[in-house]
Amino acid sequence: MNGEKVLVVGGGAGGLLVSNLLAGDGKEVTLVTDNPEHYFQPANLFIAFKGESPESYKRSVESLLDPKVRLILDKLSKLDLGNRTALTERGKRLEYDYVIVAAGARMDYNSLPGMKENFETFGDYYSSPEAAVKVWNTVSRMKNGKLIIGVPDLIIKCPPAPHKGVFLAAEFFKKEKRDVTVELLYPSPHIYTEAELAKTIESKMKSFSNIEYRTSFLIDSVDTGRKVVIGMNGEEIKYDALVLIPFHKGPDIDVNPAEARDDDGFIKVDKRKLNITSYDDAFAIGDCNNAPTSKTGVAAHLGAFVVWKRINGRNAEYSGRTNCPLITDDEAIFVISDYDHKPVGQRFSRLKRLMEDLFVAMYFPSLRYPRKFEPIFDVYFNATEPHILGEKGW
Amino acid sequence: MGDKKTVDARGMACPGPIAKLTRAYREAKNGDVIEILATDQGFIPDIKAWIESTGNKLIELKQDGGVIRAVIEVTAKK
Numbered sequence: 001m002n003g004e005k006v007l008v009v010g011g012g013a014g015g016l017l018v019s020n021l022l023a024g025d026g027k028e029v030t031l032v033t034d035n036p037e038h039y040f041q042p043a044n045l046f047i048a049f050k051g052e053s054p055e056s057y058k059r060s061v062e063s064l065l066d067p068k069v070r071l072i073l074d075k076l077s078k079l080d081l082g083n084r085t086a087l088t089e090r091g092k093r094l095e096y097d098y099v100i101v102a103a104g105a106r107m108d109y110n111s112l113p114g115m116k117e118n119f120e121t122f123g124d125y126y127s128s129p130e131a132a133v134k135v136w137n138t139v140s141r142m143k144n145g146k147l148i149i150g151v152p153d154l155i156i157k158c159p160p161a162p163h164k165g166v167f168l169a170a171e172f173f174k175k176e177k178r179d180v181t182v183e184l185l186y187p188s189p190h191i192y193t194e195a196e197l198a199k200t201i202e203s204k205m206k207s208f209s210n211i212e213y214r215t216s217f218l219i220d221s222v223d224t225g226r227k228v229v230i231g232m233n234g235e236e237i238k239y240d241a242l243v244l245i246p247f248h249k250g251p252d253i254d255v256n257p258a259e260a261r262d263d264d265g266f267i268k269v270d271k272r273k274l275n276i277t278s279y280d281d282a283f284a285i286g287d288c289n290n291a292p293t294s295k296t297g298v299a300a301h302l303g304a305f306v307v308w309k310r311i312n313g314r315n316a317e318y319s320g321r322t323n324c325p326l327i328t329d330d331e332a333i334f335v336i337s338d339y340d341h342k343p344v345g346q347r348f349s350r351l352k353r354l355m356e357d358l359f360v361a362m363y364f365p366s367l368r369y370p371r372k373f374e375p376i377f378d379v380y381f382n383a384t385e386p387h388i389l390g391e392k393g394w
Numbered sequence: 395m396g397d398k399k400t401v402d403a404r405g406m407a408c409p410g411p412i413a414k415l416t417r418a419y420r421e422a423k424n425g426d427v428i429e430i431l432a433t434d435q436g437f438i439p440d441i442k443a444w445i446e447s448t449g450n451k452l453i454e455l456k457q458d459g460g461v462i463r464a465v466i467e468v469t470a471k472k
Binding site for chain 1: 403405406407408409410412413414416417419420434436439440443444446447448449470471472
């Protein structure tokens, strides 16, 4: 039905896509976000390890929205699912027929002693473009020693991003002929969470003389004074610079009922229909939900399309599909999986690196004009379904 | 006796049950018991490798009707 009121929370990829899709149907869409800027998050890697400018990867939320969408620059503080109402921090009360929470994950630096202080010194390439600039300020000046990229927890956005950081940093130091070793500290028993893919990534890492890595290394804390990372077994590893991947928690919204969120604050959804558990007029897409798949822009993108179709009465479902690029400077693989298929085997190739560059180039226009770009994404996603790539891999 | 915690990682392929175990292990202390339920077949070799490299104790590893149940005792924290 036209004229239905839709409230969208969050100005990331999922929030923008679903707003533009629904506004195109004549729905009355309101988007609430406290950040007037949208930035392409994977580019934080290019800022941190290539010194690229944050400005090239930022757009105003307004410029990425269909003008029919009403934009409220404010923080959503309360959401009452039973009464279909929401409240912003500045006291604006909103009513809706449908709500879509696309508020992303919240970065948490307090779950590990020393992390907050380390973040203030070295930044990271997860939190913001500004924090990534901080990483570049350190990396670009390092002449020798050790840069550690530490992964305390695996429920993170873009699971291959720690590896991408290692490759890009190692490439930079190699090109600049600097005597810096890059070490990855990783909690799972293989260098990636899936064993077969881990072998591929491991052999690529071994082809670099300046990459080291430790698996099953569980980071307990950081002593920023002595510059050591301390493992849960008491082992200490010395660093000259340290980038820690922050913990991820659910968004900072007071949701009623409280049972709609899990212990970490992620919003509980049906993993295929993406509706918030026991509500058929409320959805959560992307990093803010608890679907048992990777936190990745692809999940937000596909989730936006599923919710758009469902609100229009069509029976779409999210398959859990991931498509996380793991890039080096000149090659790439894609971590492709879904709820029913573990990640398919991959070979590094230059063509895949080119594809990633094409996705980056398409990013902003595809958010603003999702209907135009969807046929292109459809061709790609359909051709690379995990069950199609199968045992042969890609 | 320590505390007992159950981690339900059923239906989770990527990033996998080890991700959930890592979160639970951070909160645990020596003597605690963590039970993990998973459906990802890769979890069986993974938990064995994890136990071997971290030095914790595997009390039980069983598969029943597609559900893998691992019980570990936390022994390797400093």
